[in-house]
Amino acid sequence: MVREINRIECENGIKLLMALHDDVVIEVAFFYYCGSGMNGTHICMPSQVGCPVGCHFCATTHAVLPYIRNMTGEELIEIVSYVLNICSIKGVHIDILSFSGHGEPLLNLTSVSRCVQHFSDIIDRFYITTVGIRNNFEDALRLSNNVHYFISLHGSSDAERHQIIPDHPSIATMNDLRQFSLSLLMRGSQVTFNYMLTPDNTSLQSAQRLADFLSSFSSASVRFTPVFPTSISSSHVDVDGNKFVAQFKELVDPKRIKFRYSVPMGSEIGIACGQMRATHLKQTESGGHIKIF
Ligand code: SF4
Numbered sequence: 001m002v003r004e005i006n007r008i009e010c011e012n013g014i015k016l017l018m019a020l021h022d023d024v025v026i027e028v029a030f031f032y033y034c035g036s037g038m039n040g041t042h043i044c045m046p047s048q049v050g051c052p053v054g055c056h057f058c059a060t061t062h063a064v065l066p067y068i069r070n071m072t073g074e075e076l077i078e079i080v081s082y083v084l085n086i087c088s089i090k091g092v093h094i095d096i097l098s099f100s101g102h103g104e105p106l107l108n109l110t111s112v113s114r115c116v117q118h119f120s121d122i123i124d125r126f127y128i129t130t131v132g133i134r135n136n137f138e139d140a141l142r143l144s145n146n147v148h149y150f151i152s153l154h155g156s157s158d159a160e161r162h163q164i165i166p167d168h169p170s171i172a173t174m175n176d177l178r179q180f181s182l183s184l185l186m187r188g189s190q191v192t193f194n195y196m197l198t199p200d201n202t203s204l205q206s207a208q209r210l211a212d213f214l215s216s217f218s219s220a221s222v223r224f225t226p227v228f229p230t231s232i233s234s235s236h237v238d239v240d241g242n243k244f245v246a247q248f249k250e251l252v253d254p255k256r257i258k259f260r261y262s263v264p265m266g267s268e269i270g271i272a273c274g275q276m277r278a279t280h281l282k283q284t285e286s287g288g289h290i291k292i293f
Pocket residue numbers: 051052053054055058059060061101102103104131273
């Protein structure tokens with residue numbers, strides 16, 4: 001049985017800290033979007049207890065216990081059911097189930113796939129956010145083409161990517177990601193590229209390399225975001241995102257390449273990935289008190 005041990009609520013969403021049967025903790029969030037080109041209700045789900053990837057900006061990486069284990073399919077289903085129950089009480093319908101919380105979904109595809117199948121009659125859309133685990137691309141391609149993939153490039157070259165995502169033989173190269181994305185598009189899945197803006201990937205050369213990468217696609221969508229500040233990862237950096245995006249805009253055909261520069265919502269409830277879990281682990285390690293519902 002999963003159980004809720006803490007929650008933070010704001011006008012547009014809720015973030016929950018949940019304990020699994022072996023008392024390890026995960027966090028899950030859901031949001032009601034309206035305006036800024038986005039509408040609907042969105043669950044932001046974890047796929048693992050922590051995450052082994054270790055992206056430098058991520059609060060999960062800086063937690064006392066960065067990674068423990070994969071979540072089971074049953075745990076994912078139980079957590080989503082718990083959130084759906086809250087939504088039903090509040091009278092909101094969930095449109096999107098997004099595996100974009102802590103964990104790398106391609107490292108736990110069996111459980112993620114089981115959860116997607118379980119809710120496919122109830123939830124309209126499924127998102128998977130991945131840094132790209134090259135050995136698991138074939139399995140990912142077998143997943144339903146109802147899944148929209150968000151591929152975290154975070155750089156215009158392998159060297160830039162590794163400023164954020166640690167270099168490891170399992171982590172896909174830019175070339176791997178190009179092939180994977182083309183294969184996804186060919187089988188009818190949607191793909192959006194995530195690009196987190198840092199001082200290391202926002203030069204004019206970066207904009208040119210990114211435009212070159214995207215030239216392989218007949219159409220593509222890119223989402224630029226700033227690094228989200230958290231007290232855990234202390235990785236907030238000031239970057240002139242507007243300047244970079246303006247340079248990028250000059251290099252691409254706007255009919256072919258769609259892009260958006262947006263600050264993620266939810267700072268009031270600690271939206272950054274892994275933030276609530278990392279804070280909980282820090283407080284319990286130092287003897288701090290967590291309110292138990
Ligand atoms: S950003 Fe995602 S893949 Fe990277 S460490 Fe955090 S949870 Fe893992």
